[in-house]
Amino acid sequence: VRRKAYADHGIELVHEDPATSADAMPKDENETIADANSQDETAAPAAPVSRLLREGRSLPLTLVDPAPIPGKWQRLDLQLPTFEFGSDDEPATLKDKIDSYNARLTDTVASQIDAYVCGEAASLIWRDAHVSPADTVAEDAWIRAMSLIAGKPIDASRVVPDLSRIGIKVDRQQEFIDQTRMSFRITLDNRSSEPTPKDSQGRCNTIFGAGLLIEMPSAAHRPMRLDRVEPSYRFRDYFNYPAIGLNCGIATSKQDDAVQLVTTAAPRFEQPRIVARHIDVPCQFATLADPAFDVSVLGNLPNAYRAWTDEQERRLSGVATAGLDEADAKRETDRLRNDLDAMRNEARLVERGVELLITSREAATKPAANGRTDRETLERRAAPWRAWTMTNLAFSSRDRHDARSGWRLFQMAFILAHIPVFASRISDWRDYHDPVLDEDTASLLYFPTGGGKSEAFYGTLLFAMFLDRLRGKDRGITALIRYPLRLLTLQQAQRLLKLLMHAEMVRRRNQVGSWPFEIGFWVGNQNTPNRYAAFRSEIPMFGDPDHPDDTDLDGESGNDEARARGKRYVDALESYNKVPECPICRSPTGLRRDERDGPKGKRAAIVCFNSTCEWNTTNGLQTPLPFLLTDDTIYARAPAVVLGTIDKLAMIGQHTGTISKVLGMFGLARWIDQSGNLDTPRQEENLRGGPARDACLPAFPAYRGGQRVFFDPFPSLIVQDEAHLLEESLGTFSGIFDTLLDQVFDEVSKMAGDDLNVARQWTGDGWGAPRKPKIVAATATISGPDKQLETLYKRRPIRFPCRGPDIYHSFFSEPAAPPSGNEDRMALARTLPVHLAPEATTPWMRLYVSLMTNGATHTVTTVKVLAAFHAIITEAWDGLVAETKRSAAVGKLRAAVSEDAAGKWRRDAIDRAVDDDRHNDVVALVDLHRIALAYVTNKKGGDQIIDALGDAIEQQHRPLGRHLMPFDSRLISGGIDMKEIQSIMEDAQSSLVGIELPDIATTLRNIVATSAISHGVDVDRFNSMFFAGLPSDIAEYIQASSRVGRAHVGFVMLLPTPQNRRDRYVVETHDVFHRFLERMIAPPAVERWAENAIKRTLASHVQAWAMLREAREFLALGDDRKSSVTQMDQVGRFAAMARGDHVAFRDELGDFILRAIGFVGRGSTNFGAPHYGDFYRGLVEEQVDEFVRDMAARSMIAPLRDYWNDIPAFRPPMTSLRDVDEAGYIVAAGRDPLATGRSSNIDRGGLAAVMRAIRTQRGFGSELDADGGADG
Structure with missing residues (x-):
């Protein structure tokens, strides 16, 4: 009957219908007994038509x-x-x-x-x-x-x-x-x-x-004046605007005697490429490294600078105030005069550096006349010249592949200006001490992103390092270099390591000192362990003959035990090897446990296994890279450079054991072993046994009869990179801990300054206060630096280099010249006014475009634009790769170029490439834009774009014959671990030009990124970027957009949020907005004198005071009574002092805290002191009095760390500068209490994977973990 019924509708049943044979199917035995409590099954059977469709049967059309x-x-x-x-x-x-x-x-x-x-x-x-x-x-x-x-x-x-x-x-x-x-x-x-x-x-x-084209006689058009913009002689030529759009941009052109104003939904601004100026001064490293070089030639630099400044003064004197009212004219006159004075002062500082080198070189070439004393004097006076030549030699060695490699003009000027800062630490050069430059100001190294700021302070750093070795500081910290972000810290550490290794090889060849140059990577143990003990047995020992390299440690070789160990080693390598490639020979590196120096010198070593590597051959045998991974190794070796996150400043107040070790690096180490490793033991048992029991020697001045280890142990340089990020609470706490560090130096100097040969200020008739580190703050985006640097360092800023007379020119930089082969372009540059020529004729650095859209959600618009862009790149790529389509693809690219004069220049360039059979150059241009960065202002927006992008890509690529094309899109955000971000950067950096071009579907195409990309992600192959909305901070927009266009022309498209009035206004004033970006940077929101911030740091100050007090008492004891020193980090000691003389204890501790937070200000003018001193003095005294009373009531016998975990008067010491709120801890467990299986044991492999993911997260709550332990 059923077959006949289906047949009536044209359906023939070929096989038995599955539903009718259900009774024949074997039933599960659990279903044979009905549950008396279950409900009757009343679910309807599946519709017959849908079942037929699933079975692939044909249906009669009458049923559809x-x-x-x-x-x-x-x-x-x-x-x-x-x-x-x-x-x-x-x-x-x-x-x-x-x-x-x-x-x-x-x-x-x-x-x-x-x-x-x-x-x-x-x-x-x-x-x-x-x-x-x-x-x-x-x-x-x-x-x-x-x-x-x-x-x-x-x-x-x-x-x-x-x-x-x-x-x-x-x-x-x-x-x-x-x-x-x-x-x-x-x-x-x-x-x-x-x-x-x-x-x-x-x-x-x-x-x-839709759009409007408005034409009017040129004589009738009056440009709008940007009256609401503060006048500035530097921007004087850009305050007129042809028209302002409404929901659109405006493009202007002139036709004969008429002006045309055309609305556009995609306004453009071509940012000209700014390059270093060249004058008649040699800047090549190899030339400057030659001992025979006539250094007096460098005097042409300040002379040219002064002549240029005089020319600007003549040129600007009549135009800087044109069209301004009396008040504005006076303000601009004063501003111009101050800027000219600053330029002349900068030229003078450079000149002083040159004069010092000239005199120093004379000493280097002068024969000693009166024996040893005269020779030592000449050596001291020759030290700056030798340091200068070796600095250039190190850079030349690093860049040996390029004989023309050298300084940019502003870099050399910056280094020359700071040579006297470091040379004046030598008594023979004391007359070059400048209290203003050296002590009272912080050098603000302010230059656009990608302009070479890092090289400038690297040069200053190397000069100071070589000079320290030459002046007698054979070991110890020369510089502290700090970064606000961990990714940036790691990248810059890897970059600096290469230079430092070349510097170390130069040091060895020139036999300057005996202790090697090293970098201490001072970060939290989310990056590297704080202690050597964390490195387990899966890491082979250094020199292990069974593992001369990592060949058998890949986790896939050998028996089960060997493979298991190899996998553990690979996990450790991925987590802790921060230099996976040798900076010298680019061979893979590995980890080893180096215990050759004994128990005090155990360290984790990164090793290059290439026996022919120049690093190993120069040292005579395989030698660990000079990169110290763990905190205990840094404290033991006191490396020349301590590089880390800004958060590590909290270590000088976090744990008493750690504070003692930090003080040890600054001259208060108590013991030193036979290999030169420092130690600061504090336990009575250790001190009673003495250094000899641990195969160590006492160190001077901790022991009066100890070995003299230190010479001027304070760093002479502190570099803070990306200083604009030190704002809000991070900037506040950074400033407070910086003055605490200053106070530490003062206290150590009072205890043993002369014993430590601490450099002092020369007052003209005698030696004064101890010299403090020179502060260099580097940034590309800052506004109102006076307030920020006062807050951070209690110093005024001195800017390097000075600003020029307009937005595109300065003594050190200028717009790039038009291509030499383009006569029309060069002729136009000569005829246009100086303020119009850069934007009209200079090669582009970035092309900024805004695209105003309506009628769709912002996410949909962003996704469609991204998909369309990628489809354009795919189509161009496929056409250029296929030889039969190449001519048509080039023609299509050519036709897409605008029809104006600038477009003709670019079409001609394409034609020349085709005529010269340089099709690979055209492919290379497309390849430079193959990867698009999609910037989102929040992670939620990024997730939405990632979710929707796949379908949009498929829709755009289907007409190109690219159905279901794979599309490689990645994510960079704060939640992505650093190793993955580095992997993305490595994939992006790989050029496809010069090899057989792959299918574009197999390459990286897209990166969705949050603000995590704005610093430290420097890849020359990032050249196209899309902003899904304008970041709220203009500095962030500048930093993020500068990820593209660093070496090649960058394309930046802003997709404004339509409902955001601010975003729409950017479109309406697009070119003015992007031309004036520098002026719209908001001043950093930072305040040192925040009441709650001071309270939050009190516990850290207490612990720093305690360890300084203990160090002072230790120094006062005789060498045979050191074990009797009272440990200050004991509650009982504090309680006894509080009960013994409450007022004296309160006053001593309170006075220290007031000085450590910067209450007294700097210098004779008390610069940086709070305006309401009585309030802050009362605040500190009240808090300290409460603490002392609380201590007096304590009867517990416990270390101070236990007090902070009880109910203390203050919150516990800060673990990092971001430790503002109460912290939580993630702790690995060995057992799962909720397990329902037979075993509750945790799988160790899974646990390792989870902890590795947690460890590598780029968290912003805390950039490092707390230190601890009895000795820190």
């Missing part, structure tokens, strides 16, 4: 419902009439003209639409009809069905848009100040109603590609 015809939008270009009016028309006349034009406009639009609907396209107009499946079985049936539908009448109300309310509006207003000027507001307004959801299926009342 007809379907509506989907519409396809058709673009219709309209020819609109021109509207003419007089600027002086009477209001009534103007109104009549507007009304008449709008009526004509409506009629013109309607007639063109009607002509289209009723003309040849009538058969294509959409009808609300349906087609049946029978219409699709054959072409004839389909044509017949379409003919029938086309014969139906057109329902105009369903398909014809209602554009009857589109019109021009003209508003005009006479300017209040200048009655001869008239302001016009001209708009194209579409007031058509929104169609209903049903009507929107067939018609749309929106006009697309």
Whole structure:
């Protein structure tokens, strides 16, 4: 019966229907007994038709419902009439003209639409009809069905848009100040109603590609004045604006005697490339490293600088105040005078450095006349010259592949200006001590991103390192280098390591000192362990003959035990090897446990296994890279450079054991072993046994009879990179701990300054206070540095280099010259005014474009733009790779170039490449934009783009024959571990030019990124970037957009959030906005004197005071009584002092804290002291008094760390500068208490994976973990 029933509908059952044979299927034995408590199963069986479809059977067409015809939008270009009016028309006349034009406009639009609907396209107009499946079985049936539908009448109300309310509006207003000027507001307004959801299926009342072209006589056009922008002589030529758009940008052109203003939805700004100026001064490393070089030639630099400054003064004196009122003119006159003075002062500082080198070189070439004393004097005086030549020699060695490699002009000037800062630490050069430059100011190294700031302070650093070795500081810290972000810290550490290794090889060859140059990587144990003990046995010992390299440690070789150990080693290597490639020979490196120096000198070593590597051959045998991974190794070796995150400043107050070790690096180490490793034991048992029991020697001055280890142990340089990020709480705590570090130096100097040969200030008639480190703060985006540097360092800023007379020129930099082969471009540059030539003729650095969109959500718009961009790149790539399509692909690229004069230059360049058969150059250009960066202002937006991008890419690529094309898109955000970010950067950096070009589907195409990309992600192959909305901070926009265009032309597209008025305004003033980016940087929000911040740091100050007090008492004891020193980090000691003399204890501790937070200010003027001193003095005294009273009431015998875990008077010491709120801890467990299986043991492999993921997260709550332990 069933077969017959189906047959009546044309369905033949070939096999037994599965549903009818259910009884024949074996039942699960659990289903044979019904549950008395279960409900009756009443679920309906599956629909027969759907089952047939799943089984792939054919269906009769009579069972399928007809379907509506989907519409396809058709673009219709309209020819609109021109509207003419007089600027002086009477209001009534103007109104009549507007009304008449709008009526004509409506009629013109309607007639063109009607002509289209009723003309040849009538058969294509959409009808609300349906087609049946029978219409699709054959072409004839389909044509017949379409003919029938086309014969139906057109329902105009369903398909014809209602554009009857589109019109021009003209508003005009006479300017209040200048009655001869008239302001016009001209708009194209579409007031058509929104169609209903049903009507929107067939018609749309929106006009697309709309715009206005306004033409007027040149004599009639008066540019708008940006009156609300503060006047500035540097921007004086850019305050006029042709017009401001409304929901659009404006492009301007001149035709004969007329000016054309054209609206655009995608305004552009071509940012010119700024390059270093060249003057008649040698800057090549190899030249400057030559001992025979005539250093007096460098005097041409300050001489040229002064001459250039004089020329600018003559040129600007008559124009800087043009058009300004009296008040503004006075302010600009003063500003110009101050800037000129700053330029001349900068030239003088450079000149002093050159003069010192000239004199020093004379000493280096002068023979000693009176034996040893005279020779030692000459050596000291020759030290700056030798340090200068070796600095250049190290850079030359690093860049030996390029003989022309050298300093940029501002880099050399910066180094020369700071040579006296370091040389004046030598008594023979004390007259070069400048209290203002050396002590009272911080050098603000301010230059655009990618301009070479790092090289400038690297040069200063190397000079100071070599000079320290030459002046007698054979070991110890020369510089502290700090970064606010861990990714940036690691990248810069790897970059500096290469230079430092070359410097170390130069040091060895020149036999300067005995202790090697090393970098201490001072970060939290989310990056590297704080202690050597964390490195387990899976890491082979250094020199292990069974493992001369990592060949057998890949986790895949050997037996089960060997493979298991190899996997553990690979895990450790991935987690802790921060230098996976040798900086010298680029061979893979490995980890080893180096215990050759005994128990005090155990360290984790990164090793290059290449026996022919220059590093190993120079040292005579395989030698660990000079990169110290763990904190205990850093404290033991006191390396020349301590490089880490800014958060590590908290270590000088975090744990008493750690504080003692830090003090040990600064001259208070108590023991030193035979290999030179420092130690600061504090336990009575250790001290009673003495250093000899541990195979150590006592160190001076901790022991009066100890070995003299230290010479001026304080760092002479502190570098803070990306200083603009030190704002809000991070900047506040950084400033407080920086002055605590200053106070530590003062206290150590009081205890043993002369014993430690601490450098002192020369007052002209004697030695004064101890010299403090020179502060260099580097940034590319800053505003209001005076307040920030006062907060951070209690110093005034001195900017290097000084700003130039306009936004594109300074003594040290200028716009790049037009290409030498382009005569038209060079001629135009010569004829244009100096302020117009850069933007018109200079090669681009970045092309900024904004795209204003309406009618779609921001995410949808962003995704569509990204997909369209990638489709363009894919199409160009496929065409250029396929030889048969190459000519057409090049032609398409050429046709896409604009038709203006600048476009002709670029078309000619393409033609030259084709004529010279340089198709690979064209491919290389496309390859430079293969990877797009999509910047999102928050992670949620990034997730939305990632989710939607795949479908959009597929939609855009399907017409290109790229159906289901793989698309490699990655994510960079704060939650991505650093190793993965580095992997992304390595993949991106790989060029495909010069090899057989792969299928583009196999390459990296897209990176969605948050603000995590803005610092430290420097890849020359990032050249296209899309902003999904404007970042709230302009400095962030500058930093992020500078990821592209570093070496090649960068393309930056801003996709403003339509509902955000600020974003829309950027589009309306696009070129002015991007030209004035520097002026719109917000001053850092930072305040040292925040009451809660001071309270939060009190515990750290208490512990620093305690360890300094203990060190002072230790020094006062005789060498044979050191074990009797009282440990100050005991609650009992504090309680005894509080009960013994409450007032004296309170006053001593309170006075230390006030000085450590910067209460007294700097220098004779007390610069940086708080304005309301009584309040802050009272605050500290009240808090300290409460602490002392609390201690007096304590009777517990416990270390101070236990007190902080109890109910202390203060919050516990900060573990990092971001430790503002209460912290939580993630601790690995060995057992799972919620396990339901037979075993509750945790899988060690899974646990390792989880902890590795946690360890490598780039968290922003804390950049490092707490130190601890009895000895820190």
